Amino acid sequence: MKLSEFMEHKKTTGTALAAALCVRQPTVSAWVTGKKQIPAERCPTIERLTERAVTCEELRPDVEWHVLRGVSATPLGGSDAGFAAEIPGAPRASANESNFTGAPAPEAA
Numbered sequence: 001m002k003l004s005e006f007m008e009h010k011k012t013t014g015t016a017l018a019a020a021l022c023v024r025q026p027t028v029s030a031w032v033t034g035k036k037q038i039p040a041e042r043c044p045t046i047e048r049l050t051e052r053a054v055t056c057e058e059l060r061p062d063v064e065w066h067v068l069r070g071v072s073a074t075p076l077g078g079s080d081a082g083f084a085a086e087i088p089g090a091p092r093a094s095a096n097e098s099n100f101t102g103a104p105a106p107e108a109a
Contacts, residue, residue, distance in 0.1 A: 003046065004032045006054045020049055 001009075007017065014028040021028070021042060030036035038046070040063050043056035056065045 001050075001054050001058065003038075003050075003054050003059065006050050007032065017049070021045060 006012070007014070014032065015025045018025040018028045023042075027036070031038045038059050040056075040060050043059045043063070043065075046054055046059060047056050056063070
């Protein structure tokens, strides 16, 4: 979803978003209208403020967010199932289960 669509849907003003981001309202206006590109460092905060309705990938598709997030660009097996293994706190395979290479998983230290 575009930031402008989110703001319209949630009835959020540029002034409110500017205050939440600690920037001036004209800055938000320039981002929303496309006159200026949203700085990549602002994208994660916008993503959090919008509760992932607007993602970093949508705001700045030119940035390799998968690298910054520490996840694979191509999920294993061609589905989202591979991402769970790379997310901190996600369930892990037990020591007697195989990893994606088919080799036994290493013993926990």
